[in-house]
Amino acid sequence: MTHNALIDRDRLWADIMALGAITDPARPYTRRSFSALFLEGREWLEQRFRDAGLSTHIDAAGNLVGRREGLDPNAGSIVIGSHSDSVPSGGRFDGMAGVIAGLEIARDLRDHRIELNHSLEVIDFLAEEPSEFGVSCVGSRGITGMLSPVHLALRNKRDEPLDMALIRMGGDPARLEDAVRNDIVAAFELHIEQGPVLEGNELDVGIVTSIVGITRIEVTFQGTAGHAGTTPMTLRRDPLIAAARLIGWIRDTAEAFAMRGQGHFVATTGIVEVLPNASNVIPKTARIVIDARSENRGLMEEFCRKLDTESGEAAEAANVDRVGLNRLSDSMPAGCDPALRGLLHDSAEALGLSCVEMASGAGHDMAFMSLVAPAAMIFIPCKGGRSHTPEEWASADAVAAGTEVVLNAILRLDGKQI
Amino acid sequence: MTHNALIDRDRLWADIMALGAITDPARPYTRRSFSALFLEGREWLEQRFRDAGLSTHIDAAGNLVGRREGLDPNAGSIVIGSHSDSVPSGGRFDGMAGVIAGLEIARDLRDHRIELNHSLEVIDFLAEEPSEFGVSCVGSRGITGMLSPVHLALRNKRDEPLDMALIRMGGDPARLEDAVRNDIVAAFELHIEQGPVLEGNELDVGIVTSIVGITRIEVTFQGTAGHAGTTPMTLRRDPLIAAARLIGWIRDTAEAFAMRGQGHFVATTGIVEVLPNASNVIPKTARIVIDARSENRGLMEEFCRKLDTESGEAAEAANVDRVGLNRLSDSMPAGCDPALRGLLHDSAEALGLSCVEMASGAGHDMAFMSLVAPAAMIFIPCKGGRSHTPEEWASADAVAAGTEVVLNAILRLDGKQI
Numbered sequence: 001m002t003h004n005a006l007i008d009r010d011r012l013w014a015d016i017m018a019l020g021a022i023t024d025p026a027r028p029y030t031r032r033s034f035s036a037l038f039l040e041g042r043e044w045l046e047q048r049f050r051d052a053g054l055s056t057h058i059d060a061a062g063n064l065v066g067r068r069e070g071l072d073p074n075a076g077s078i079v080i081g082s083h084s085d086s087v088p089s090g091g092r093f094d095g096m097a098g099v100i101a102g103l104e105i106a107r108d109l110r111d112h113r114i115e116l117n118h119s120l121e122v123i124d125f126l127a128e129e130p131s132e133f134g135v136s137c138v139g140s141r142g143i144t145g146m147l148s149p150v151h152l153a154l155r156n157k158r159d160e161p162l163d164m165a166l167i168r169m170g171g172d173p174a175r176l177e178d179a180v181r182n183d184i185v186a187a188f189e190l191h192i193e194q195g196p197v198l199e200g201n202e203l204d205v206g207i208v209t210s211i212v213g214i215t216r217i218e219v220t221f222q223g224t225a226g227h228a229g230t231t232p233m234t235l236r237r238d239p240l241i242a243a244a245r246l247i248g249w250i251r252d253t254a255e256a257f258a259m260r261g262q263g264h265f266v267a268t269t270g271i272v273e274v275l276p277n278a279s280n281v282i283p284k285t286a287r288i289v290i291d292a293r294s295e296n297r298g299l300m301e302e303f304c305r306k307l308d309t310e311s312g313e314a315a316e317a318a319n320v321d322r323v324g325l326n327r328l329s330d331s332m333p334a335g336c337d338p339a340l341r342g343l344l345h346d347s348a349e350a351l352g353l354s355c356v357e358m359a360s361g362a363g364h365d366m367a368f369m370s371l372v373a374p375a376a377m378i379f380i381p382c383k384g385g386r387s388h389t390p391e392e393w394a395s396a397d398a399v400a401a402g403t404e405v406v407l408n409a410i411l412r413l414d415g416k417q418i
Numbered sequence: 419m420t421h422n423a424l425i426d427r428d429r430l431w432a433d434i435m436a437l438g439a440i441t442d443p444a445r446p447y448t449r450r451s452f453s454a455l456f457l458e459g460r461e462w463l464e465q466r467f468r469d470a471g472l473s474t475h476i477d478a479a480g481n482l483v484g485r486r487e488g489l490d491p492n493a494g495s496i497v498i499g500s501h502s503d504s505v506p507s508g509g510r511f512d513g514m515a516g517v518i519a520g521l522e523i524a525r526d527l528r529d530h531r532i533e534l535n536h537s538l539e540v541i542d543f544l545a546e547e548p549s550e551f552g553v554s555c556v557g558s559r560g561i562t563g564m565l566s567p568v569h570l571a572l573r574n575k576r577d578e579p580l581d582m583a584l585i586r587m588g589g590d591p592a593r594l595e596d597a598v599r600n601d602i603v604a605a606f607e608l609h610i611e612q613g614p615v616l617e618g619n620e621l622d623v624g625i626v627t628s629i630v631g632i633t634r635i636e637v638t639f640q641g642t643a644g645h646a647g648t649t650p651m652t653l654r655r656d657p658l659i660a661a662a663r664l665i666g667w668i669r670d671t672a673e674a675f676a677m678r679g680q681g682h683f684v685a686t687t688g689i690v691e692v693l694p695n696a697s698n699v700i701p702k703t704a705r706i707v708i709d710a711r712s713e714n715r716g717l718m719e720e721f722c723r724k725l726d727t728e729s730g731e732a733a734e735a736a737n738v739d740r741v742g743l744n745r746l747s748d749s750m751p752a753g754c755d756p757a758l759r760g761l762l763h764d765s766a767e768a769l770g771l772s773c774v775e776m777a778s779g780a781g782h783d784m785a786f787m788s789l790v791a792p793a794a795m796i797f798i799p800c801k802g803g804r805s806h807t808p809e810e811w812a813s814a815d816a817v818a819a820g821t822e823v824v825l826n827a828i829l830r831l832d833g834k835q836i
Contacts, residue, residue, distance in 0.1 A: 193648065194645050194647075194648045195645060195647075195648030195649055195650070196648075196649065196650075196653055197650070200653075212647060214647070216697055226803070227612050227613060227779065227780060227803075227805055227806065228684065228686035228688055228709045228711070228779075229612075229613075229630060229632070229684060229709075229711045229778075229779030229780040229781070230611065230612045230613030230614075230778075230779035230780050230803065230805075231613055231614065231684070231779070231803065232613070232614075232615070232676065232684065233669075233672050233673045233676045233683075233684055234673070234676070235614055235618075238669070238686075240665060240687055240690065241665065241666065241669050243662075244661075244662040244663075244665035244666045244669075244687075245662075245666055247658060247659065247662035248659065248662045248663055248666065251651075251656070251659050251662075254651050255651045255652070258650065258651045258652070265651075266646065266647060266649070266650065266651055268646035268656070268697075268698075268699075268700055269658055269662075270646055270692075270695070270696050270697045270698060270699050270700065270701060271692070271695050271696065271697050272658065272690050272692045272695070272704075273695075274688075274689070274690045277688070277689050277690065277691075278688050278689065279634055279686075279688045279689050279707045279708075279709045279746075280686075280688060280709050281686075281688050281806075282686055282688065283688060286690075289697045290697075291646045291647075291697045291698050293646070293647045328697075360647075360648075361645065361646075361647030361648035361649070362645060362647040362648050363647070385644070385645075385648065385649065387645055387648075388645065388699075
C-alpha cells in the first residue's frame with residue numbers, strides 16, 4: 001500500500017466511525033441536513049476542527065469552515081471538503097469520508113510541523129444531498145453565488161422557508177454575497193466512487209475527469225381508460241404501451257451512446273406511474289421520469305432530441321397523446337481542472353497506487369466549486385459499488401490511501417519537496 | 419323501435435334513476451355492498467318488489483328475491499336478475515338496470531294480467547362487484563354452492579369476517595346449502611355492454627354467447643438497485659427493462675390472438691409497480707399484473723404458456739430474475755345456453771330490433787348461474803362504451819328495448835302465443 005505515510009490511518013477511520021454514530025437510531029445511518037442531529041454532528045465536527053488547530057466559522061451560506069492560515073497571505077486558499085449530511089437510511093462514507101479526510105490532512109500537517117504557503121480550509125458544505133427543501137448542494141451553490149432568492153423561498157413540509165432554516169444553521173441569507181469566494185486556488189474532494197468500476201478492476205483510486213450534467217425528463221402519455229374485458233384490442237388507446245416502448249428505447253439508446261467513446265453516458269427510467277393502476281382498467285395515463293447523465297453536453301442534447309422524436313412516435317403508434325415532455329431539471333457537466341488532475345496522478349504514482357481516470361456519474365459539491373476555482377476529485381473504491389444504503393462501505397486502507405494522495409497533491413501544489 | 423310494447427318505459431326509467439339517487443352524496447354513484455347505503459337501497463327495492471305483487475325474502479346467501487308463483491308448481495322457476503351494488507364512484511346502470519328490468523317485467527305481467535306457468539323470480543344478487551372482502555359475485559356463488567368457508571373467513575378492513583357481514587345483510591351463513599338452487603329452468607340478465615361495440619355499430623341489443631374466463635397473472639422481476647449515475651449501462655440488472663419488454667409483448671400477442679377468429683380475447687397490463695420508484699435509482703423490482711380474458715380456455719392456456727416462456731426470456735435478456743409468475747385468480751369461461759340465446763334472438767327479431775351475438779368481456783352473476791341453470795344475457799348499448807364511472811349512461815329507449823326482449827323471451831319460454 002502507501003509508502004512513507006504521513007496520515008494516521010486509524011485516527012482517520014475512528015473519526016469516520018464516530019461521525020457515523022451520530023445517527024437517528026431508528027434508521028441508521030441518517031443525519032439529514034437542517035435537522036437537530038445534523039447540528040449535533042456539526043458541533044462534534046467543529047470541536048474536532050478546533051482540536052486540529054483550525055479556526056472555525058460558519059459562512060453566510062451555512063458551510064462549516066475550518067481554516068489554517070498560510071505563510072503567504074497572498075497565496076490564496078486550498079480547500080478540501082465534502083459534506084456531513086446524509087440521505088435517509090444512507091451510509092457512513094458518502095460525504096463524511098471527504099470531510100474527515102480534510103480534517104485528517106490538517107492534523108497531519110500540524111503533527112509533521114509542515115507549514116503551507118497557502119491557507120488551507122476544510123469545508124463541510126451544507127446540504128449536498130437533496131434536502132427537504134427540494135434543493136441540493138446548498139452550501140456550494142452559496143460559495144459560487146448560485147443560491148438564488150427562488151431557492152431561499154423554498155419551503156419544507158413544516159412550511160419553513162429555506163432562508164429561515166439557513167439562519168438556524170448559522171448562515172446569513174441577508175449577506176449571502178459574503179459567502180462567495182474568489183481566493184480559492186484549488187478545491188479537492190475525496191469521495192467514495194458509489195459505483196462498481198474501481199472495485200471491479202482492483203484499482204486504488206479514480207481521478208475524476210468531469211462531473212456529469214444531469215437532465216431529468218418527465219414524459220406523460222394519455223389515452224382513454226377503459227374496461228379491461230369489454231374494450232376490443234383494436235379500439236384501445238393504452239398509454240402504457242407507449243411508455244413501455246419508450247423505456248426499452250431509452251435503455252437501448254443509452255447503451256449505444258455509452259459505447260460511442262464520447263464520454264460517460266447513462267440513462268435510467270426510475271419512476272413509472274400508471275393511473276388508475278387497477279388490474280381491470282386499461283390505463284388512462286402513464287408517466288415516466290428519465291434520469292440521463294453525461295459529461296458531454298452534445299451527447300445529452302442529441303439524446304433529448306431523439307427522445308422527443310421517439311416519444312412522439314411511440315404515442316402515435318399506440319394511438320395516444322404525449323401530453324408532456326418536460327425537463328424537470330438540467331445541470332451542465334463540470335470539468336475537473338487538468339493541472340490538479342495531473343498533480344493527483346503524480347501523487348498516486350509516487351505513492352505506488354494504481355489509478356484510473358473516470359467521470360463522476362453522481363453530482364457533487366465540486367461541480368459548483370469548479371465555477372469559482374480549479375476543482376478536482378478523487379474516488380476511492382466502495383464495496384459492491386453500493387451507496388445510499390446502510391451497507392455502504394469502504395475499507396480503512398482505501399480511505400487512508402485516497403487521503404494520502406490528496407495530501408501529497410496539496411504538498412506538490414504548495415511547492416514542497418516530496 | 420319496439421312494437422306492441424308491454425313494458426312501461428317511463429316507469430322503468432324513473433325507478434333506475436330513483437335507485438341511482440340512493441348514493442353517497444360525496445362521490446356519486448356509490449352504493450357499496452355491505453354498506454348502510456346498500457341496505458337502504460335494498461329496503462327501497464324490497465318495497466318496490468312488494469308493490470309489484472311479489473313476495474320477498476333474503477335467501478341464505480344474502481340475495482334479495484322477489485317471487486311470483488306460477489300456475490304450474492312443477493314447472494320450475496324463471497329468474498331475471500342482476501345486482502344493486504356499485505363500484506366506488508360508479509354509474510347508475512351496471513347491475514341496477516338489470517334488477518329494475520326484472521321488477522318492470524313483473525309489473526308488466528301483473529298489469530297485463532298475464533299468468534305464467536313458471537314461477538318468476540326477480541333477484542338482486544348480493545355483491546357482484548369486487549367487495550371489501552376481496553371477493554365478487556357473493557350471492558350468485560352462494561346460489562351455486564360455490565361460496566366456501568375460505569370465502570366466509572375473509573375479512574374487511576374493519577376486521578369483520580364475511581360470514582358476519584352476510585348475517586348483517588339478512589343471510590344465514592350456517593345454512594348456505596338452503597340457498598343452492600336446482601329448480602331454475604332459465605336465468606336471464608340484462609346488462610349494459612360496458613364496451614363500445616353496440617353503440618359503434620348502431621345495434622339495439624347484444625346476445626351474449628359466453629362470459630369470458632378471467633385469468634389474472636402477476637409477474638415480478640428482480641434485479642439490483644443501483645445509483646442511476648454511477649452504474650455503467652453494461653453492469654445494470656434493471657428489472658424494469660424486462661417488464662417493459664413484456665408489456666409490449668402482451669399487447670402484440672393479445673392483438674394477434676383476438677384476430678385469430680377463435681373467440682373474444684383481450685389482455686391488459688393494468689398495474690405496474692416499480693421499487694423504489696425514485697428518479698435517481700435503478701429499480702430493484704418491477705411487478706406487473708396482467709388481466710387476460712377469453713371465452714376459449716384453450717386460447718387462454720396457450721397465452722399463459724407463452725407468457726411463461728416470454729417472461730423468462732425477457733428476464734434473461736435483461737440479466738434479472740423472474741422471481742414470480744403467479745395466477746392471482748383464474749375463472750373458467752361460461753357458455754350461455756343456446757336455447758335461451760335462440761329465444762332472445764327470435765324475440766329481438768319479432769320486435770324489429772337489430773342484434774348481434776357477442777361474448778361478454780366482463781364477469782357477471784350469470785357466469786355462476788350457468789353452473790346450476792340454463793343462463794343467458796342480453797346487452798344494451800351504453801354511451802361511449804363507458805362503465806364504472808359517474809358518466810355511465812344508457813338511454814331510456816335502450817333499456818326499454820332490452821327489457822322488452824327479455825319479457826318477450828320469457829313469454830315464449832312459458833309457451834305463450836306472441
